[in-house]
Amino acid sequence: MSTTPPYQVTDPATGEVIETFPFATDAEVEEAMERSKKAYAAWRSTPIEERSAIVKRAADLFTERAAELGKIIRTEMGKKASSGAGEAEFSGEITAYYADHGPELLAETDLPGHEGKAVIQRLPLGPVLGVMPWNYPYYQVARFAAPNLVAGNTVILKHAENCPRSSAAIAKIFEEAGLPDGVYQNIYATHEQIATMIADPRVRAVSLTGSERAGTAVAEAAGRNLKKVVLELGGSDPYIILDSDDIDEAAETAWATRMENVGQVCNGNKRMIVNEGVYDDFVASLTKRAAAMKPLEGEDGDDTVYSPLVARKAAEALRAQIEDAVSKGATLHAGGEISDGPDAFFAPAVLTGVTPQMRAYTEELFGPVAVVYKVSTDEEAVELANTVEYGLGGAVFSTDEARAIAVAQQLEVGMANVNTPAGEGADVPFGGTKRSGFGRELGPLGIDEFLNKRLFYVER
Incomplete structure (x- = not known):
């Protein structure tokens, strides 16, 4: 078990520790991966129109609860309550964008010169792991989770250790929107458990937003296990x-x-x-x-x-x-x-x-x-x-x-x-180059990262 402090809410305005949350046990991590795998089998087969409708309800909940969500992150990472509410509203816009445009973004396309015989299909990969930062507790999760849920992937979310309340609030939104059990899971994992999940064959890809140090560790683990990875790291623009x-x-x-x-x-x-x-x-x-x-x-x-x-x-x-x-x-x-x-x-x-x-x-x-x-x-x-x-x-x-x-x-x-x-x-891609990472989030490129872009060819 990790020797680092547990997940906890520490008010930056006072330094007061308000609430602590225990790390997930190894058994809970194992259960999360197994639930995600089982949920994927059904979720991927759910018509995209149904997936999008559930995600659209989640978008509405982000907007309806914006004021409440803003107050949560005021005590977690210090943001003004009004700024936090604005972030929650933008998260709703992002989630709605993928719910509204997912079907067209994931539509099959003919391969030029092979009309009627060759198409590119955009299919889900499976359970995907998100490792998210504290600076935008809702926005960062929305831009990772929304496109993957619409695409048919299942999501395991590990948030920053100082964001246990906001990460639980996000999970509650997706649950109340109607996501089936195991499709979206919030887990208070340790860094060691993250490495375990990346190595596990049930987890098919990982996305991290964070520091260069964290990105290096995740990229190394993902490369060792041949997993697709998206990294959004630091910047000095x-x-x-x-x-x-x-x-x-x-x-x-x-x-x-x-x-x-x-x-x-x-x-x-x-x-x-x-x-x-x-x-x-x-x-x-x-x-x-x-x-x-x-x-x-x-x-x-x-x-x-x-x-x-x-x-x-x-x-x-x-x-x-x-x-x-x-x-x-x-x-x-x-x-x-x-x-x-x-x-x-x-x-x-x-x-x-x-x-x-x-x-x-x-x-x-x-x-x-x-x-x-x-x-x-x-x-x-x-x-x-x-x-x-x-x-x-x-x-x-x-x-x-x-x-x-x-x-x-x-x-x-x-x-x-x-x-x-x-x-x-919501429709404008975000991402960098050099040591700022690789891959893109938001817009049409954001939903394209964790897909099996399969060639389907029928000789006629």
Whole structure:
């Protein structure tokens, strides 16, 4: 049995442990895999229209219970209750998208040149395992589970150890929507038990959203056992501002983007790369906004208050990255402070003068820190953007759209955006390249990952 702490709810605003949940026993893990296997035999044979109707009911429940769901994750990972409710509503939209469009996305297609004889069928694989993170407790699960359930796969879900209540709430939604027993299961598994499940032949594929370290472990286990895997890992996305006719508005957009989920976003704008012509005014505008931020009191607040990070340990780790940069010559313009504890509040910060000798240059800063770089040419911006080993997303802004497009085309990322922080929607694919992982979620590509794309050929 694992020696790590059990699944538990620890309020990041106070450091108080509210509730603990025991790890699953090995017998319970075995039972979950066997139930998933047995449920798959019937679920895959259920007409897709019936599968979609059940998933659509789950989508409605996400929306109906949004306020309640938001309060749950406020105490689990610190998100404002209104933000948590918004996340639950978006999860409903994602789930509804796959319920509505699943039949057409999974339809057979003729192989060109062989009409009437050769088709590509899109069939389920079997039980699939999802290992999900804490930063978006509902959204991350919805984008994994919804397409797989519509496709006819069965789902075993291992959530983050600090999300036992929200993961149970999701399982309850799918149960009340009408999923048959064993089609969706929430299990409080240990890391060792995850390895056991990946190795078991009853589990046919695995999807992980999380850290590089976790991704490496899961990919290694999946490769050893010849299992399909999707990985959505870290990011240090470039956010390039080539010019602007309203630098204060540009700074407001950049700051709001960086403060989303208190900076705990894989595809957040962690590296702001700004042309020297607007750099000074941009940094000054960001600094003004950072200095005006106040810590959240209670469950909710407006855009001038910030939530705690997920845990005290996360705040301390982020502070260490900032201290390393400052000790080597970087300038901290605002923020960066943490309290004496045990809460996890971290004052939003603006950092400039980061060089390759500093941890902040190559490491992901998973929190409310705006790191700003000055460049003099578009070529320099592209070189700096591509210098890190991450390749999740990126954005380029300019009053000259053609210029922004030319720069964005050169970004080594899975998602390139022009004049917007990110293209978003249930139908917009999400995923990266390089050390940000591989595979895609959301949109038509999201349902395509865990399928048997079978050739069916009839000689006529």
